[in-house]
Structures are given as C-alpha cells and as structure tokens.
Amino acid sequence: MKIAFDTNKYVDKITKNSNTYFHTFINHDNLAAGILRLSPGEKDTQTPHDSDEVYYVVKGDGFIMIDDKNYPVSPGMSYYVEKNIPHRFHGNTTDLVVMYFFGGPDT
Secondary structure, X not given: OOOOOOHHHHHHXXXXXXXXXEEEEEEOXXXXXXXXXXXXXXXXXXXXXXXXXXXXXXXOOEEEEEOOEEEEEOOOOEEEEOOOOOEEEEOOOOOEXXXXXXXXXXX
C-alpha cells in the first residue's frame, strides 16, 4: 500500500496532459483524494458527487460556487460540499491548485 504521495508530480502531469484537469491518487471505498489544477479561463466541468467532499486550496484565486452561492477562493481556505450538491470553481486569474477529499470513492 502506498503511503506517501508527491502531489507536485501530479500537478505537473495534469499540466502536460491537456485532456484532464484533475488526478485522483487515492480511491478506496471509504476515502478518495486527489488534486485539480485549473488555468485561467479553463472550465470546471464537474458534476455533483455521490459522497461528501472537502476542498483545500493550495494556490490560486477565484471562486467556488456551491449550490448557486459564490465563495471567494484563496490559499489555505477549505470548503465543504455535501453529496449531490452542484458546485464548480470559476473566475480564477492565476493557476488554481486544489486538493480534494471524498468521504467515499471517486465515482
């Protein structure tokens, strides 16, 4: 079982792979974790998830819309999103890097 993860490596992989903006590096029945990176103007296309989720902003700016309400995004902030609630990041003027954690598998 893998214990340590170099998230910088995953951000680099996302940067070089233009067909995705996220990478899930832990995906188990009771926990999933990953990292997403959005360039300015890039669209966050995620749909509501089957599990509760927590986001932790590593770097960047912009907003996260959760259930039609905008919250400003800045490094060090965390956001909780209940399962089945619409949400997306938008309006970033710099690269946005966010870690995510699901209370279940990433489906």
